[in-house]
Amino acid sequence: MIKNRLITGYRSFELNVFKDDDPKVAVVKNCLKLTLIPLIEEGTEWFLVGGQLGVETWGAEVILDLKLLYPNIKLALIMPHEGFGSNWKEEKREKLLQIKKRADYVNSTSHQPYENPSQLRNHQAFMLQHTDGAVLVYDTEYPGKTQYIYKEILRLKEQENYELVSIDFDMLQNSYQD
Template identity: 50%
Template sequence: MENVKTLYVTGYKSFEIGVFQDNDPKITVIKKVLKREISDYLNAGLEWVLVSGNLGTEIWAAEVVAELKNDYPDLKLGIIYPFKEFGSNWNEKNQGNLTKIEGLADYVDSVSHQPYQSPAQLKMHTKFLLEHSGASLLVYDKEYPGKTEYFLKDAELFSEKYPYEIRLITMDDLQNSMQE
């Protein structure tokens, strides 16, 4: 947590944890834990939070960062899409969520400036995020696999060669926060 200037936040997509409504109580719990964790990083010098715009954890993290900006006006939010036109095939409601967080962001760009062509773009995106952040905060539990597993494996390999912190928020962490 020390001297992490840029934090990448990712985790479960909403459908992976059965969240289909914006008023699902699970969102409140996840946002509460994200806020606490990101605040800890802020108190240790965090300047930027990056997300990729995926539905679920990343959208909620962006909303949490927007809230935290009230107390930490220097905090910046960056959205780094893997490719151009990311989310353009989503339904109107989901595209609206993306547009909303773009409005909250200080920086929006994509690693590949082409529309989706191949998985290589996703690999380049992961590499970019690892090289441009000092740590990752993942709402992810290895006992409940999801797509975040791919990023986590790459991050673990990266952390064997470079100083890189990986913090997991597990199902137990979420459960415990409900009892606080």
């Protein structure tokens, strides 16, 4: 039984989403919800996100909504470094702040401001080490930045029985049509 899962995937700009009222957001969130409910019912307790705009923040919002039906689940927001998101536009900072306020656990893997890419690699390693599986919104035909964590998850899957639940563009399209 998987107790801790990472939720990650594309950044909003990789999906050409620049506003929260874009219909694609509702499709991704609905698909995440339909994917997460059976995982919760199978025993997942903690969901970890890093706070990136896109799948991670949408996933956090879905978990926070699902807490009404499943009060036993928890959300951890673990950002890559201190001050993460501080240079974002006001409405994006506010979105992250709202998630911080409602998350069950908030921290960062580096307690220093951003200095170099090693903080991001260390953050990715931390998130994977502290989860037993991932829900990944990713399509191999459109790699983007998500390809790096995808490759690491595949490596873990082979070595450590790490569980990957993928949501690809076909699944998103089918979810939209339903």
